[in-house]
Every structure is written in structure tokens, then in C-alpha cells.
Ligand SMILES: Nc1ncnc2c1ncn2[C@@H]1O[C@H](COP(=O)(O)OP(=O)(O)O)[C@@H](O)[C@H]1O
């Protein structure tokens with residue numbers, strides 16, 4: 001296989017690893033060369049040709065919490081039920097400690113959006129599995145950092161779909177897509193590639209059990225369904241999206257049921273994960289709790 005990769009970037013570029021499976025490139029600032037300002041991973045895999053691109057600008061941001069030199073660079077897996085605050089916690093921690101943040105649920109949502117837009121759901125909501133299998137090569141998921149928030153935005157085939165993947169329509173169709181073994185296989189492979197060098201916080205359903213079973217810190221988050229539905233309802237209303245509390249509650253419970261009962265990598269707490277019920281915690285309290293867990297795990 002011969003691949004040509006043309007990249008135009010303002011800074012010295014170094015190819016740090018190039019195998020038959022992936023190319024790893026680091027970009028340095030011209031003046032300060034201590035740390036790369038961006039890292040690009042391109043996975044080459046004939047059975048999983050989804051490409052990933054993650055400009056790791058978080059590294060160039062000054063973390064609020066000074067990670068001490070002697071601290072280990074670790075992998076942090078945050079799993080749990082839908083809408084309980086996993087990504088809020090994961091983002092907050094990643095920003096605080098200067099780690100990469102990956103929302104694995106966004107990847108399943110992007111595949112779902114592709115299916116909606118390419119008519120891969122039948123009239124009764126059934127998935128056209130054979131067609132999706134054929135199309136999986138055409139689904140390219142990537143993350144780009146929002147220059148204002150410094151948080152990753154999900155792109156599907158180069159288009160920013162961050163808002164479109166958060167609608168209730170996608171939420172209501174994503175869990176059946178996530179039961180498909182070939183979809184999980186493709187996405188898990190990419191997630192593992194992204195986390196190869198540690199220094200990553202990833203949230204989802206199977207991160208501590210399947211994606212990174214050796215993660216040094218695993219958290220399993222839960223909250224009551226009513227509280228979770230209320231949080232999601234408030235979020236959608238704040239974004240100006242029409243929402244019904246009852247529909248959201250039904251969606252939250254239905255996704256939990258499908259996620260827990262699927263055959264491949266069902267949602268469950270890893271034996272070595274720490275359980276957190278954040279029903280009565282504020283966002284600030286859960287952030288502090290998580291930073292303390294990090295300090296302990298990275299010692
Ligand atoms: N402890 C908390 N208290 C109140 N709202 C929260 C809390 N944690 C998260 N939220 C809010 O709940 C909503 C769902 O959180 P999110 O992080 O997207 O959940 P998940 O990633 O588990 O689906 C968001 O609007 C978020 O701001």
C-alpha cells in the first residue's frame with residue numbers, strides 16, 4: 001500500500017512513528033520545542049478505514065492543576081449510565097490536567113447520524129445492517145478542537161456535526177446502532193489507537209471493560225433516571241431545542257436497557273472501577289472529587 005499525506009502546518013513537523021497500521025506525526029512550535037503543540041494520528045487499516053485526526057492542542061494549554069513531574073501519565077476511563085454527567089466530568093478533568101479528552105459516545109452518535117442521513121433505517125426503525133456494513137468504510141469520524149472552548153467537536157466526513165449528533169432523534173436511534181459488533185469493532189480500534197500513549201480521559205460505556213481494561217483510573221457514574229432526564233431536559237431547553245421531559249426520561253431508560261443487555265460489550269461496572277452516584281453532587285463537587293481520584297491514581 002502506498003499512501004501520500006500532504007499536510008500544511010505552521011511549524012516543524014516530525015513523523016514519530018510510521019507502521020503499516022498507523023502514522024503518528026507531531027508538530028512543534030518554532031520557538032519552544034519542549035512539547036508538541038499538536039499530534040496527529042492516522043490509522044491505516046483495511047478492515048477499519050475510518051481515519052482519525054486529533055490536533056492535540058490541549059497539550060499547549062496551561063493546565064490549571066500543575067501535574068507534578070513525578071506523576072505517572074495514566075489512562076482514565078469514565079463509564080456509566082446515559083446523561084449522568086460523564087462527559088462533563090471527563091472534559092473538566094482533561095482541561096484541568098492537560099490530558100486529551102475523547103467522547104466515545106459522540107463516535108456512535110456520528111455513525112447514527114450517517115445512517116439517518118443515508119436512509120439506512122427502514123420504515124419501522126430497523127437498521128439496514130448489510131448496507132451499513134458496506135458503507136462503514138465511507139464513515140470518517142474526526143475531532144477538531146474548538147478554538148474558543150478548547151474542547152473537541154465531532155466531525156463526520158469532514159463536516160462539523162457536534163450539534164446535530166445531540167438531538168433526541170439521534171439519541172433515540174444510537175443504542176441499536178451501538179449493539180452492532182462490526183460498528184463497535186471499528187470504533188473500539190480507533191479509540192485504542194487514540195489512547196496508545198496514555199494521557200487520555202475517555203468516557204462511554206465500555207471504556208473500563210473493553211477499550212482500556214488496564215486503565216489506571218476507572219470511574220463508573222450513575223444518578224437516578226429522573227435526575228438524569230431533568231439534566232438533559234434543562235440542557236436541550238437551554239440550547240433552544242424543543243424537548244419533552246417524558247420523552248427524554250423514556251429515552252434515558254430505554255438506552256440504559258439496551259446498553260446493559262446487548263451481547264457485545266454491555267454496559268457494566270468494571271470490577272476495579274470506583275462507583276460514583278452524583279445525584280446530589282454539584283458539577284464543582286464532582287470535579288473536585290475526580291481530581292482527587294486522579295491525584296491518587298497518578299502518584
Ligand atoms: N452534578 C451535576 N449536577 C447538575 N447537572 C449536571 C451535573 N453533571 C452534569 N450535569 C449536566 O447534565 C447534562 C448531562 O451531562 P453530560 O456530561 O452530557 O452527561 P453524559 O456524558 O453522562 O451523557 C449536562 O447538561 C451537564 O451540564
Ligand SMILES: Nc1ccn([C@@H]2O[C@H](COP(=O)(O)OP(=O)(O)O)[C@@H](O)[C@H]2O)c(=O)n1
Pocket residue numbers: 081082083084087104105106108109174175176178203204205206207255259
Ligand atoms: N463507549 C460507548 C459509548 C456510547 N455508546 C452508545 O452510544 C450512546 C450514546 O452515548 P453518549 O455517551 O453520547 O450518551 P449520553 O449519555 O451522553 O447521552 C449510548 O447510549 C450507547 O448506546 C456505547 O455503546 N459505547
